[in-house]
Structure formats: structure tokens, C-alpha cells
Amino acid sequence: MERREFFKLAGASAATLAIGGALFGCETELASPAETNSSGDESVVGSPQVSFEETVDVLIVGSGIAGLSAAMPPIEEKRSVLVVDKRDLLGGESYEANGLFYVSGTDIQKNAGIEKTAEDAWKERKSELEEEGSTDDLRFKQSLVMAQAEWIDHAVSVYQASFADPKDYAKGPTTESFLLPKKGIGDMDSIMSPIKEGLAGKGVSFSLGMKAVAFILDGANNPVGMRFFSSKSDSILDVRARKIVLATGGFCSNQYMINQNSPDQTTIGCLTVHSVGDGIALGATLGGQTAEMDQPALLTSDVPQVSAWGLFGPSVNVSPQGVRFAREDQAGKSATECVSQELGFWWTVFDKQLSEGILSRSVAYVSSKSAKRLVGPFDSLDDLASAMKVPADALADALEAYGNAVEAGKDEEFGRQAGLKPLEGPYYAIKQFPVRYKTLGGLKTSDTGQIVNAASLPVANAYCCGSCAAESANGLASNAAFGMIVGKAIVDELAAEDEKAEKESNEAQS
Ligand SMILES: Cc1cc2nc3c(=O)[nH]c(=O)nc-3n(C[C@H](O)[C@H](O)[C@H](O)COP(=O)(O)OP(=O)(O)OC[C@H]3O[C@@H](n4cnc5c(N)ncnc54)[C@H](O)[C@@H]3O)c2cc1C
Structure with a gap:
């Protein structure tokens, strides 16, 4: 165990964060005793002196897809890597996701005869960004899109992540632009478990149930470690690391932060509970800047898998x-x-066509888990309308208009492209409410994912990726790619530091 007096904590005290406060700011380096009338022996409750129990090259905070992906390059280069998560379970929100990886140009897609490349995907993304007027950091955004296909190919070939064959579901440009886990919607286990096993096999250590509560700074105020707190065992773990990656997810479940940044969304329910913006608060204690915080959180159905069904088969959403x-x-x-x-x-x-093929597992899961939301089967539309408590005429009109769009091969009114097929009955319907599920803003980062301060200068040793960062884009594929970019940058940085240290040592000896 290593004990040094000159390490200090940056961030909220263990006690404060342990009870769930998202406290910004305050480095705990205090003014000198003479100035404060302090004897120098006092301490803050919950903030004992720093006492390192573990030392690693790379410390990753958060075990979602971004954190696990950040672990890949350093462990593959034989660096020591520790992944710590505040939950007793690995995988974060990523493990609970529907599993649509928006990506193009992967080997899986090429083998299925899909011609769209990563470059094509970037062209599309670029014009979307230009339309939205979001033309900052285009170079990084491009590298993120390009790295997505590389991540998938790597996750498959090195870690045996398992994806479905697009031939089983891809029927046009929309469905050709994503990959699904092996067993379809909701099967993130087929991706995350082999990655976790592969990382562990290569030597990554995992520590669960430990919440990051403060950076540990050296005498020059550079982060050199992190303090973790376990509320279950009421214990503290101080980890020393050369590089620290915040991969703690977004702040969707933090009602206070949502209210601060997107007040219009305060009264919309939230699907997640653990994404409370810890990393954003911790990064801020290092002077890390945030961006895009006022982008509205993304919304979905409170039975989230149903939100993706319309990509694969006939369904009609009605008010x-x-x-x-x-x-x-x-x-x-x-x-x-x-x-x-x-x-x-x-x-x-919807009808029973959805329960065939790639959606079979998802429809069975939802039907059992959300049975109280489900009505049907009904042969007649009147009976369906009555069970849904909606006006029968309006429902009949909606389904007739949908049928006309199917027949015409074009959905003039709403622009639907995928899954535009006739509904045949018997009919089912499932009721859903809108909820928040993902925020877009977060810590500002450099092209290599390093946290940047108000002067846009990188903060030494501190990185951020995934939903915790402002550039996380839409989800799984981009967060995974972001993690990999950060992991690679860390590998390069560690090699450069080692080379420099070796040179200096050689010079000192000669
Ligand atoms: C129901 C649902 C469905 C979704 N479906 C899709 C989809 O189909 N396609 C898509 O692209 N995106 C989808 N998303 C979004 C996607 O899941 C997220 O964008 C992505 O998982 C975020 O990855 P991440 O690694 O950044 O964060 P997470 O996966 O949330 O991981 C963050 C981890 O950090 C840990 N952590 C947080 N704070 C601390 C702390 N202080 N100390 C230690 N550990 C900490 C958390 O416990 C968590 O394990 C979905 C999200 C939800 C909720």
C-alpha cells in the first residue's frame, strides 16, 4: 500500500457523491492552515488521506460499450487495465439497449452483399450535420463514423462478438445501415459477454460496486488516480493510474441536470436510472468543459424494443x-x-407477421414482460378498437390509409420506408408512453478523447468517451468507436512517455 501526504482529491467528497449528489466544481486542495486558522490536522468526513491500493497503466471508469472498447487497445498492447463500475453488474445501459448498431462498411455487411461503405455513411452524416448547422469538429465526427466499421470487424474477429446475418432482415437502404446482435433486438449479451470474457482473458481486471467519487491529483495538480467508494461495504478504494478514462454514460436519469439543460423535458419520464452524469461532474472538477448539454434528450417508447419493430415488418402507430x-x-x-x-x-x-423471423425473440419477450399493455388477438378491427378504447372509425381509416400506402409502395404522408407491408390480422396492439433514454451533451474532448479545459487545452492524463462526452453521437456503434479511439490514443501516449523516460534515463546514466 502506498501512502503519500501530497496527493489530494479533486471533486465531491466520497460521502457527498455516495448519497447521490451531482456536485460540480470544488477541488479539495485548501488554502494553507495559516490563512484559514486551521491546524492542518483537520479532515473532511468521508475523505480520508489518499492510500493507493492498486496501480495500473489505464483506469477505465464505467463498463458500458464505451468503457469496454477503450480497454481493448491498451490490453492488446499488454498494458495493465482496470475497469471499475459503480454497479454490481457489468455493461451499463449498453447491456440493456435494443442493439441496433448504426454502421456501414463492415465485413459482415460486405459478405451479405451490402455495398454501402463507411465513406458513404460519412457523406450522409455530413450532409445531415450541415443541414442542422452542426459543423464544429467535423474531423472528429468523421473519424468516429469511419472507426465504427473497424470496431465491429475487430469485435467480431478478436472478441467473437456475435451479430445477426443482415441477409435475414436487411431489405433496403434503412435496414442495410445497421447491424443487430445474433438473436435480434435486445440481445446485447451476444455482443457484450464475449467482449468482457475476451478482455478478462487478455488480463483486464474488473472491479464492481465501486463508485468513482474524486480524481486524485499530484503536487502539480495533474490527475494521477481516482478514488472509489462502495456504499455497500462502506469502503474506499484509491487507484493510481497513468491514464484515466471516464466512460460513465450520460445524464438522462439525473432529473436536476435535465431540468437545468432541457427544462421542457423535465416532466417526461425516464427509462434509465443509473445515468446520472457522474463523469460530467467529475470532469468538471478538473476544469473540463462541457458542450451540447442543452440538446434535448432522445426519446423512445417505455417498452423500448417496440420502438424498433416498425423497421422489420408491418405495424401502425396510432394516437x-x-x-x-x-x-x-x-x-x-x-x-x-x-x-x-x-x-x-x-x-x-401489429399482427403475427412480426413474431416471425428476426423479431421472434423480441415479440415473445415483450408479450410476456409487458402483457398488461397488450390487447389481442382480434379478427375484427371493431373489437380491436374497443379493446384499445379508441374510436373504431378513426382506427379503420388509419389502417385503410396505411394499406393504401403499402399498395402504392410509398408512404406519402409520413415517409415510412422500411417494413411497409400489408397488415393481415388477427390484430394485436400495445400501449406505450414516451420516455427519455439518452442525452447527447457531455464533456468536451480533443480529437483523441482527452478532456479539454476552458482554454481548449487537454487536461493531462484524463480522457472521456461514450455518452459521457459531448461528441458521443447517437449510440452503441459511435460510443464503441469512441472508446476504441481513446484506447488507441492512450496506447500511443504511453509509448511516447515510456520512450521519453527511457531516453532521459539513458542520458542521465551517460
Ligand atoms: C433501453 C435502451 C435502448 C437503447 N437502444 C439503442 C440501440 O438500439 N442503438 C443504439 O445505438 N443505442 C441505443 N441505446 C443507447 C445506448 O445504449 C447508449 O448510447 C450507450 O449504451 C451508452 O454507452 P456508454 O458506454 O457511454 O454508457 P453506459 O453503457 O451507460 O455505461 C456507463 C457505465 O458507467 C457506470 N458508471 C456511471 N457512473 C459511475 C461512477 N461514478 N463510478 C463508476 N461507474 C460509473 C455505469 O454504471 C455504467 O455501467 C439504448 C439505450 C437504452 C436505455
């Missing part, structure tokens, strides 16, 4: 008045429209 109101082949579209049109909730009408 409580029985009126179709949004295209069904964009995962978050119905939730967003439900909120903006103040509908309260909506229904997804």
Missing part, C-alpha cells in the same frame, strides 16, 4: 384518438411526436 401520427421505421420518432403533439401515449398495432 389515443386512433389516428396515425408518425412513421414507424424510425426508432424514436413516435415518442418524439407523441410529446410534441401532446398525445400522452400511443398504440402500436
